[in-house]
Amino acid sequence: MKLKFKSDLSYQWDAIKSVVDIFRGQRIMQSNFTVYSEEVMCGVKHTELGIGNYLELTENEILKNVQEIQMRNGLPISEKLQGMNFTVEMETGTGKTYVYLKTIYELNKNYGFTKFIIVVPSVAIREGVYKTLQITKDHFNELYDNKPAEFFIYDASKLTQVRSFATSNTIQIMIINIDAFRKSFSDPDMESKSNIIHRPNDKLNGLKPIQYIQETNPIVIIDEPQSVDTTDKAKEAIASLNPLCTLRYSATHVDKYNMVYKLDAVDAYEKNLVKKIEVMSVKSFNNFNLPYIKLVEVAERKAKVEVDVENNGKIKRTIKTVKPGDDLYDITKREIYRGFKIEDISWGVGDEFIEVNGNIIYLNQSIGDIDDDEIKRFMIRKTIEEHLNKELKFKTMNKKIKVLSLFFIDKVANYRDYDQDGNPVKGKYATMFEEEYKKLITKSKYKTLFEDFNLEDIEKIHNGYFAQDKKGRFKDTKGNTKDDDDVYSLIMRDKERLLSLDEPLKFIFSHSALREGWDNPNVFQICTLKDTAGTYIKRRQEIGRGLRLCVDNSGERIEERGKNVSINILTVMANESYHDFVANLQREIEEDTGIKFGAVEKHMFAGLFYENEDGNKVQMGYELSKKLHEYLTKSGYLKNDKITEELSNSVLNDDLELPQEFANWHNSIIKELKRRINKLDIKDATKKNTAKLNRVVLDSEEFRNLWNKINQKTIYSLQFDSKEMVKKCIDKINNMPKIAPPELIVEKSRIYMDKEKGVSDELVSEGKEDINIKINLPDILTELQNRTRLTRGTIVDILVGSNRLEEFKVNPQKFIEQVADIINRELRNVVKDGIRYHKIDDYYKVELFYEKEIIEFIAEKFEESKKSPYDKIIFDSTVEANFAKRFENDEHVKVYAKLPNWFKIPTPLGDYNPDWAVVVEKDNEEKLYFVVETKGTEYQEDLRPKEEIKIECAKRHFKELGVDFKGPEKDPSEFILEAID
Numbered sequence: 001m002k003l004k005f006k007s008d009l010s011y012q013w014d015a016i017k018s019v020v021d022i023f024r025g026q027r028i029m030q031s032n033f034t035v036y037s038e039e040v041m042c043g044v045k046h047t048e049l050g051i052g053n054y055l056e057l058t059e060n061e062i063l064k065n066v067q068e069i070q071m072r073n074g075l076p077i078s079e080k081l082q083g084m085n086f087t088v089e090m091e092t093g094t095g096k097t098y099v100y101l102k103t104i105y106e107l108n109k110n111y112g113f114t115k116f117i118i119v120v121p122s123v124a125i126r127e128g129v130y131k132t133l134q135i136t137k138d139h140f141n142e143l144y145d146n147k148p149a150e151f152f153i154y155d156a157s158k159l160t161q162v163r164s165f166a167t168s169n170t171i172q173i174m175i176i177n178i179d180a181f182r183k184s185f186s187d188p189d190m191e192s193k194s195n196i197i198h199r200p201n202d203k204l205n206g207l208k209p210i211q212y213i214q215e216t217n218p219i220v221i222i223d224e225p226q227s228v229d230t231t232d233k234a235k236e237a238i239a240s241l242n243p244l245c246t247l248r249y250s251a252t253h254v255d256k257y258n259m260v261y262k263l264d265a266v267d268a269y270e271k272n273l274v275k276k277i278e279v280m281s282v283k284s285f286n287n288f289n290l291p292y293i294k295l296v297e298v299a300e301r302k303a304k305v306e307v308d309v310e311n312n313g314k315i316k317r318t319i320k321t322v323k324p325g326d327d328l329y330d331i332t333k334r335e336i337y338r339g340f341k342i343e344d345i346s347w348g349v350g351d352e353f354i355e356v357n358g359n360i361i362y363l364n365q366s367i368g369d370i371d372d373d374e375i376k377r378f379m380i381r382k383t384i385e386e387h388l389n390k391e392l393k394f395k396t397m398n399k400k401i402k403v404l405s406l407f408f409i410d411k412v413a414n415y416r417d418y419d420q421d422g423n424p425v426k427g428k429y430a431t432m433f434e435e436e437y438k439k440l441i442t443k444s445k446y447k448t449l450f451e452d453f454n455l456e457d458i459e460k461i462h463n464g465y466f467a468q469d470k471k472g473r474f475k476d477t478k479g480n481t482k483d484d485d486d487v488y489s490l491i492m493r494d495k496e497r498l499l500s501l502d503e504p505l506k507f508i509f510s511h512s513a514l515r516e517g518w519d520n521p522n523v524f525q526i527c528t529l530k531d532t533a534g535t536y537i538k539r540r541q542e543i544g545r546g547l548r549l550c551v552d553n554s555g556e557r558i559e560e561r562g563k564n565v566s567i568n569i570l571t572v573m574a575n576e577s578y579h580d581f582v583a584n585l586q587r588e589i590e591e592d593t594g595i596k597f598g599a600v601e602k603h604m605f606a607g608l609f610y611e612n613e614d615g616n617k618v619q620m621g622y623e624l625s626k627k628l629h630e631y632l633t634k635s636g637y638l639k640n641d642k643i644t645e646e647l648s649n650s651v652l653n654d655d656l657e658l659p660q661e662f663a664n665w666h667n668s669i670i671k672e673l674k675r676r677i678n679k680l681d682i683k684d685a686t687k688k689n690t691a692k693l694n695r696v697v698l699d700s701e702e703f704r705n706l707w708n709k710i711n712q713k714t715i716y717s718l719q720f721d722s723k724e725m726v727k728k729c730i731d732k733i734n735n736m737p738k739i740a741p742p743e744l745i746v747e748k749s750r751i752y753m754d755k756e757k758g759v760s761d762e763l764v765s766e767g768k769e770d771i772n773i774k775i776n777l778p779d780i781l782t783e784l785q786n787r788t789r790l791t792r793g794t795i796v797d798i799l800v801g802s803n804r805l806e807e808f809k810v811n812p813q814k815f816i817e818q819v820a821d822i823i824n825r826e827l828r829n830v831v832k833d834g835i836r837y838h839k840i841d842d843y844y845k846v847e848l849f850y851e852k853e854i855i856e857f858i859a860e861k862f863e864e865s866k867k868s869p870y871d872k873i874i875f876d877s878t879v880e881a882n883f884a885k886r887f888e889n890d891e892h893v894k895v896y897a898k899l900p901n902w903f904k905i906p907t908p909l910g911d912y913n914p915d916w917a918v919v920v921e922k923d924n925e926e927k928l929y930f931v932v933e934t935k936g937t938e939y940q941e942d943l944r945p946k947e948e949i950k951i952e953c954a955k956r957h958f959k960e961l962g963v964d965f966k967g968p969e970k971d972p973s974e975f976i977l978e979a980i981d
Helices: 010-023 059-073 096-111 123-143 160-167 188-193 209-215 232-239 265-270 328-332 372-396 428-440 444-449 455-461 484-493 539-544 578-593 621-634 645-652 660-677 701-710 722-734 780-788 792-802 805-810 812-834 878-889 940-960 972-980
Strands: 044-047 050-053 085-090 115-120 149-153 171-177 219-223 245-250 259-263 276-281 293-299 302-311 314-322 342-348 351-356 359-362 404-409 416-418 424-426 462-465 507-510 523-529 569-574 609-611 617-619 688-691 712-718 743-754 758-770 835-843 854-858 893-898 916-922 925-931
Touching: 010 059, 010 085, 010 096, 010 259, 050 115, 050 160, 050 209, 059 259, 085 096, 096 123, 096 171, 096 219, 096 245, 115 123, 123 149, 123 171, 149 160, 160 171, 160 209, 259 265, 293 342, 293 351, 293 359, 302 328, 302 342, 314 328, 372 404, 372 428, 372 444, 372 523, 372 569, 424 428, 428 455, 428 462, 428 507, 455 462, 523 539, 539 569, 539 578, 609 660, 621 660, 645 660, 701 893, 701 916, 701 925, 712 812, 712 940, 722 792, 722 812, 780 792, 780 812, 792 805, 792 812, 805 812, 812 835, 812 940, 835 940, 878 893, 878 916
Parallel strands: 085 245, 085 259, 115 171, 115 219, 149 171, 219 245, 276 569, 404 507, 404 523, 462 507, 523 569
Antiparallel strands: 044 050, 293 302, 302 314, 342 351, 351 359, 416 424, 609 617, 688 854, 712 835, 743 758, 893 916, 916 925
16 A cells, blocks of 8 residues: 655644745745756856855844744744744644655755755654655655656765756755764864765765765755754854755744744644643552552662552552652551661662662662562553554454554564574563463454464464574664664554555554654554663653554545544553553653743734724734733743733633723634643543443434434535636735835944954844846746646636735736735635535434444543433533533433434535534523534634634535524633523
């Protein structure tokens, strides 16, 4: 099978456009170059050693562009450029590599840049990038009319590739590991020890390979910069490439130079751009028969341990602080701890442990619990069980999706060992896996999965990926040695094969090879098997291997919108409590990304907008955002940038009062604050249950009446006056601001010399001049057609009627952008105003409830449901759970239903699934209400315009059915509750 890629994902386009717009004002790249001089063409320059990138813009122009991008994306504003470094933050699993590769093509298309170097920190990531270039080649060829592009991994033994890189006039992409060019290159006395790239070479006319690279002024892309340029030597090495600019891509930046785009962990999670996360905890309960000790935290000369403390005759697991010499009997008051003394505490970084009666207990490890091997066997069994449940679920749904499970292990020997003669034998984990797998597949529920399965083939379904020594024996490594190269190549080559249903391998065991640089979209289970002294893998790093959205057997990405995610769910087997896992994961997100949950920063509201009476977007901007931040602080709503309880209550109760100047942005401000109040929602997999049908409700007259009102299906048509739409577009274009020509900035600086301060300069004057340069005009019809999807004839009518085409010649790119924005705004209005729904002879039969098993998260305290089609309350969040409880307890609610995800309303922007249908009887009058969105933290950009149009379409659909759709202006959940009250 072959992976397929989507080119129209809006968040990826936002990231790409944010980088492309850095160079707005640079002359536009054309298929036929216009030569301006012998040395310089559009975006490129000729040098003695080849062809390089060329930048026309001044630093002030770049800064202005960056500030506009930051304002648009709601990011901190750069007061000045921190060099030509630009940061893009994208959460793991959202397509970071694809984004920067497509950005390369867009920079070439728009500005003619041709030389690009991708710098990576490790062999794993290097191989991953190279693999992605291979599998996206056809995709990009189709998107960019087979634009020639060559890519290669830098190899010191193949220096002719460097010459070709420098002299070629096509897109050139070099992938290079930082270790290949950071050694002793600036010290002439150390030349013999320097990387080959910094040494003169006879095959290159006695020049150094780095000299060819420097002449090209490459655009340098750093993949995972927090692992690349963290030292002065590494920074010096990057500078030695003589980059035109440096683009930095990661989910966990240390240095955030001139950030232009940010999609953090919370954004990706809430927008369904990555899998939802379940955590299945493995922890003993009521096991107080041995002296249990767990090391929780270490500080200088003291530690925090978890022990079983007796108080008033009851035993409870409690965290206590201990010092060297402490007797745990005195702390726990339990006889089994008598004589257990804290003999030593080690607080060195990476070597944190305590010694108790000769037992070394490392950080986050324990003694006195259930036998360690039994815990690991149980974790393996539950992982297999979750795996089989997903296979069964997908088969029932008729989804051809390969399910993969990934095990991280502490020692290679625990999976693959060797006997005295050097022959490979199964380690304990491999033996446990096969024993548990054989037991589980005999269960009748899995019978349909194993009709053709032969037990002799069990070895084919699991395998390990480990580095090998010279004798071919597997060994433990840290994942960054030369011996890891082959295993990285193998797993990268296998990436697509693993996704095929014809490939029997489903369970992957790895020691270190898969900790970074590799993921697979169809990893649905991750299990970490650690021993008491095992190395610690960060939770973010662990779950990152399985966050990417899955694909089916044809390579198509499976996307799920809204809250009813049933396929893209990652289950993590954790040998810690669910609460500990969530708390520690959040701490890691805060440490790695700088996200401060509940924090409100000065720039946070700058990107919010509203549409004025003319339909134009009005952005709040940085100054007003800062002013709002000051108001919230002075009013006591913020303390040290953190949301206070007073603000939280005011926001959730919808009674927050703001100054009049913020009135137009009030709704979007509230939504942005709610986003900060709600933390990352990770569900506890142990709370997942199967809901059974509530036949009393399902067969009741009230429910049948409700269902018969809403179950008819419809189709839609778009009815609009195309001439009227063209006229509106013409009117708006006629009134748009005048297109300004490119400008030439003239700066004068005064030079000063001082013995103490050295040479400095001071800007004393600055001037601007419009410049008229000869431009090969792009194909405006094709450009606008791609951006608007209108026919060429309609676009011609709009352009001719506007009488503004002369301005296209002045600044083509600016003209195209503004015209496309106007047309798209009118098109949204067309959908909103012109859609018509028509009944068809097809219905959602009530019998569908009987056919589809519901596995959902059930509330602990109020599980029973008496008014819905299921015997339990079904919910996706705490907000929904409380909402449903209100329905259950209110006498005015006769019956309600959380609408299943198969209940869909077709719209031009995709199917729409309302949340709830509720029948309310009050004052002897029965009314039907719909709740279109229970959760109150949707993003403003999601609701405008796409979600608003979908909701409007839903109103039209139900109107056709004769149902009065009550579409509230404020939060729909509150509207229904008011109706009940």
